Amino acid sequence: MYHDGSMHFTEEDIAFIERRYEKVHFKKGETILHLGEKVDHQYFVFDGCLRTYLTSKSGKEHTIQFAIKNWWISDYIAYFSETDAVLTIECIKDATLYKISRESLEEIFDKIPKTERFTRKKIERSFVSLQKRILANLSQNAKERYVKFTRDYPNIEQFVKNYHIASYLGITNESLSRIRKEIRNK
Template sequence: MDTHTYIAKKIFKNLTFSNQEIKIIDALFHKETYKKGAILLKAGDVVDAQYYIEDGCLRSFHINSKGKEYTVQFGCNDWWMSDFTAFFSNSKAILTIEVLQDATLYRISKEDKDFLYAKIPKVETFFRIKLERAFAAFQKRILASLSQSATERYINFVNTFQSIQQCLKNYHIASYLGITTESLSRIRKELSNN
C-alpha cells in the first residue's frame, strides 16, 4: 500500500476511493508532528483547521477569568481535534490545545474540507456521522456531569480512557471531571480499598 492510499485508508476507514479521489485527499491533508508540551492552538487564535490524530495524545482546555483550567476533551489515536466552536462559527478560539504525548497529526483547513465535501460526497457523510457521534458523546458527558457522583464520573473516565490515562497528569484528569486533585486522590484511595 503506497503512502497516498495509506493516508486515505487510515483517515477514512471502511470507505473505498478511486485513484483520483486518493490524490485529492492526499493533496488536502498535511502531515505534522509535534513534541510533548507543544501548544497546537491558543485561546484567541483564528481556527481554520481540524486535525486527525494518527498517533499521540492531546487535550483541549479552557481557562476562565480566574485562571482555573477546565479540560474539555482528550484526543488520542484515531480521534479528531480542534476548537470546533470556533472552527464551525468562524470565530476565535476559546480553547487551547496542548500535546500531551508526541503526536503525528493530519491537518485539513476548513476551505479544503469544504472542497473535499464537494468533490467526494461520501466524505461529507463520513464527517456527518462522526459529528453525530461526537454530539451524542458530549451530551452524555454533560448529563453525567449533572447527575453522577464524582466517583461514578471517575469510573466512567477510567473505562473510556484506559489506553491514555497513564500519560495524563492528575490535574488533567481532575479538571476533566470537574473536581479537585485532592478529591481525585480520595476517590482513587476509596476505590483501591474496595
C-alpha cells in the same frame, strides 16, 4: 477500493483526500492552538495525546477534551462559527497529527460528495458523546464519572497529569486521589 462501513472510496478518491491533509508533529508541552487565534483547521490524531482547555478569568484551567489515537480535535466553537479560538489545545504526549483546513475539506466535499455523509456521521457521534458527558456530569457521582473516564481513555493516566484529569471530571485533586484509593482497596 477503500471500504468504511457502508462507504466505498476508490484509490483516486483516497489519493485526492490524502493530498489535502498535512502531517504535522508536536512535542509534549507544545501549544497547537492559542486562545484568540484564528481557527481554520481540524486535527486527526494519528498518535499521541492532546488536551483542549478553557482558561477562566481567574486563570483556572478547565479541561474540555482529551484526544488520543484516532480522535479528532479542534476548537469547534471557533471552527464552525469562524471566530477566534476560545480554547487552547496543548500536546501532552508527543503527537503525530493530520491537519486539514476548512478550504481543503470543502474541496473534498465538492469532488467526493459522499465524504459529507462520512463527516456528518463523525459530527453526530461527537454530538452524542458531548451530550452523554453533560448528562453524566449532571447525574453521576464523581466515582462513576472517573470509572467512565478510564473506559473512554484507557491507559491515558500514565501520561496525563492528575490535575488535568480532575479538571476534566470537575473535581479536586484530593477527590481524585480518594476515588482512586477506594477503587484500589476494593
